[in-house]
Amino acid sequence: MELVEAIILSVLAASTPLLLAATGELVTERSGVLNLGVEGMMIVGAACGFGAAWLSGSIIFGAFCGVVAGILMSLIFALMALGLAVNQVATGLALTILGIGLSGLIGAGFVGERITPAPHLYIPGLTDIPLAGRILFGEDAFVYLSIALVVGVWWFLYRTRAGLILRACGDNHVSAHALGYPVLRIRLYAVMFGGACAGLAGAYLPLAYTPFFIPGMTAGRGWIALALTVFASWRPARLVVGAYLFGAVTILQLHAQGAGIGIPSQFMSSLPYLATIIVLVLLSRARTGGSTAPAALGTVFVPDR
């Protein structure tokens, strides 16, 4: 029983950065912009978040700086992809390359340092309930925030006028423009939201998941988050399922390694990446009658006057 509880707790923790980053990217992509720089924004968020938390001693300030760093990175992307109408795939790649270099530069000063990780919730009575208590009432704030964020994004996209307009921009920017909506400005906000979420997701890693920073610690999570938006068919509810599924794969392969089942650890470590490929293939194949992707995803828009 204790092992099951421990596994579920670690699955939740491993899934949270994926869920945070993927939620942000989902909003960005729903507005019609494909930002492939999630990995770069995450790793800079991780470096800035850890640096700020280590210097100030405050997890909240660290998370805040992670968010700001993510937004600043996304603004570079917005300037290029929206302002200068550059190919979004190439720009996103450039953002990732830049982010990996920048994070090394920023993080060089505090590699090897440790901080006290984000505290877990404790409600006397509730948290002590066997099995379910710690899972439901004993998480760190990021876990609750990530779920609140998904619910908020769902409500925004499907229950508000602004969300409808954002989706319109993603499906047909020419029509949205003709109706008088400021397509580029809406996309700018969506890109910034994606950056904020990716920065927070990155900051989560050194602030709560492992209490230290190592270069390249995101280890492809940004790319997996991108795959998750495809997995979720760009719908927030399915994103939760996908993120927890991937968290589970990550944790189960770690436990399998620990149990010593005789399969080399490198093969187990490659499982999340192979799972991503298999899921992408199965989902793309299962879809009939056209794609569910936002129709204008990844296309350049230059308004004509």
Added chain:
Amino acid sequence: MRLVLEKRAERSTIIALISPLIAIGLTIVTLCILFAILGKNPISALAVYFIDPLTDGYSLQEIAVKATPLVMIAIGLSLCYLANAWNIGAEGQFLIGAVAGSWLAVKTQGTDAGHWVLPAMLALGAIAGALYALIPAICKVRFGASEILTSLMLVYVADLLLDYLVRGPWRDPQGFNFPTTAEFDPVATVPTLIEGGRLHLGSIVALLVVAAGAVLLGRTIKGFEIRVVGAAPRAARFGGFNANQLVLLTFAISGALAGLAGIIEVAGPVGHLQPGISPGYGFTAIIVAFLGRLNPIGILIAGLFLALTFIGGEQAQIAMKIPLDVTKVFQGILLFYVLACDSLILYRFRLISTSPKVQSGAR
């Protein structure tokens, strides 16, 4: 007043020619600011980065050695990007090529195998790289899965496979437990061009690849098809060109070139298989491809330039204690400027008044 982007009536040939130079200039200005922030003298740092490596024979050879994989991979990638197929997993194909070729080197180690070993290793590397690149290409053509994500995921898988092999079955028994194979036999090693130097036969192969790329793109029907499919997909359909077949072809070629570059790197400058054989050649080659404007000759020049930044970065770390990550930042910024300047070939900026209606009403 507001600054807006506007489509040019036709592409600007002047900017098309000078845009890579503007991009490099802007990157160097940005780099100076970065050096100043790090508390280094920008002028002397720039000298260490870009001038010093050009002044001694050893560094010049080293630039050619580093440019070899970059140019080979970037030529392949440029074919993919021209055909609008996004192979970003060249790093993985490079590693798999290195692994496949090393298999033969490890198996023939200490035997009296003849001079057939090296050519066979190179062939194995190229074939393995091509097959590895075909995985995302087939997933895309057959199932519609994004080749961007699948090709990138395979980089991590290749990295882990290499790690397993050199820590497990292929580890050098006399290697003091270091994760590396034994040094390859002389028949399994790429010969150097100068006695005792670093320059090796691979650089000649890279030049041949550039020439082959130029012929393919400029002088053959296939090259024409590749360019049309990327630039005008509708016209390509009317022309009866098979876009899916071109995705498979360009991925296979780029995978083969990356794999070949991988085994040449291992059998040449490195001399054995170990983790960390690539300082991100597969990713830097993406920058090389764009900086070279997806043109074989341009890629050759861009490859030499980025190789210079690798060497300059190493020397700056030794001489001025500038972190090695500055090189990666530099490469990222360079790609941004290249893409931004390229945008000005098709678009231009114009200042417009924000409230034209009010003005006409006042008249």
